[in-house]
Amino acid sequence: MSVVATERKVEIKVEEKNLSVKEKISYGMGDFGNGFMFDLGQLYLLKFFTDVAGIPAAAAGGIFLVSKLFAAVCDPIVGSSIDYRQNIGAKGKFRPYLLFGSMVLAILTVLTFISPNLSPAGKLIYAYASYMIWGIGYSFVNIPYGSLGASMTQNTSDRTSLAAFRQTGSLGALFVTSIAVVPLILLFPNEKIGYPVVMGIMSVIGIIAFYV
Template sequence: MAENVVNSAAEKNIDPQHASNRISIKEKVSYGFGDFGNGFMFDLGQAYLTNFYTDIAGISAAAAAGIFSITKIFDAFMDPLAGSIIDARKPGKRGKFRPVMMISSILLAIMTVITFTMPSGLSPTEKIIYAYATYMAWGILYSFTNVPYGSLASVMTRNVEDRSFMASTRQAGSIGAQLVTGVAFVPIMLMFPSTKIGYAITAAIMAFIGICGFFICYINTKEHIKAENSRSKERETLKDYLRVVFTNRPLWSLILMTLFTISAMNTNNQMMIYFCKYNLGNIGLQPIINFVMMGCSVAGITLIPFLVRRFGKKRTAIGGLLIGVVADGLNFIIPTNIYTFIILVTIGYVALAIPNGITWAFVSDTIDYGHWHTGVRKEGITYAAFNFSRKIAQSIAALVSAGILAATGYVANAHQTSTTLLGIKGAMTIYPAIALLLAAVIITFLYNLPDDKFKRIASDLENGRWENGTFIQG
């Protein structure tokens, strides 16, 4: 039935590219500031919390692996709950998603600082319990911040070029936050006589900047597409939610791909401080390498709109993944050398940043595909299902990072064995190479929503209507 709808739109010579009005450049750029703000809280945990637990709080690497993996799985199940609650919310004066995003981001900032504290006098067991409790609380607030933010893009525009541009601004915001936190965090932290105090104060500075990023997004964006369920006259049931998620093949393809791309990226970020401190012998190299790696990534993702216009979203994503496979694989094979390492890790990170950026446009497309395919529009629950995979990927990254440290005999603030050094290098290079290869295979053979098909779907949604589960062409 759905395929016939696509064909009917094409037969009427509807131009799906103009199925919805274009939004302003200010609004598209401001949307990216949401991920900029998000990065100042999320990326701190991904890049520095493991090191804070092991080297400052005195938690073992094995226990840290458990904290990250278990809490991320807990967080993953929080996303569908957050999505359901947000979907049930009626749009207000400021929209459906933006107010929830803004309020939650302020609470998330406070919780970010708390996660980088460890009360004195706690026993080893009490430290672990405190870490679990604070990081789980952080994860709940993150779900109620990130789910409405991610859902916002789908109600701003359906225009393919606008969504590609927004995907690039969002990825620019994300990488920009990684650049600033990656370059500035350690130097600011080291300004204080106690690294324990330095961690907390630096986290507070970063969290405040994060709130500012979300505020810019909140104040300058609008929800142009009606966010209410297209079958609002009917009572929604659990079956409706399940249909939205489990019959959406493009969504499931993204979920599988994301398990590997995000775990590769997070493993790289988490292990960088260890690689610089122990493999390269100078923790001061960490901000320098991050500056080069992430600075080039910011420049690289500006090419996303051009590459998407030239090759389409799917082929551009596959190309980036394969380049990353080669760069990371070579970085593992070549003996550790600061110059070749920086060059190859930068190429690999830029190559990964491009498909990660395009993923945000993919997600908005899958929300519209689910609406077209089932007659039910659920931005929150669809984005939450996708975000579920990101949380599981983060759990995988924690297991790879802290797990390898524990398995290879890592000892905090000590001279490491050759086995430990090889494990750190492997986590930085060979794991991402394998993960990106699997992601490329998944997107190549499973993702079935190319740009031309989506344009026709967008036209159908603009010009038709759903009645009793059947699409009626307008």
């Protein structure tokens, strides 16, 4: 007599709870806060370098070029240091970078908009150093923020929603910084004071968005 054994494969499906609207809004607010510090440099830093710091336009453009190349090398190193981090605490793997890194990034943002009383060469060196260090700080905030969305859910629909909320937050920050910064700077009699003060205000708003 032969015995035929039939294996039954039991497929176990783990139902994942969908993200709430509040969680999606909170995630989108991260890019809203991120944008308040990123957009300032993209929109106003070149003008600041040339009109306030007195750096020649060609040299100012070189700062952006070199800094972007530096970021291309720096980003993978920052990403690896985050991925292989040990001793993950109660706040999780990525959240500490957002909460504490946003405060550091805010300070670095203000420092890039300061024009020290130095020689032309000294001002150029300061501009290079401050913007490149800012780039490192931005990587330590933006990379874990981007990774956070993938770790929040495996649901395709929720991930699509997170991307949409993130884009909305980014566009909201761009809208506010585009229309509010210059009028606020013009309230000050001296642009050397107006720029860092206004950038400080914008950066504080950015920090608050990360804590929402």
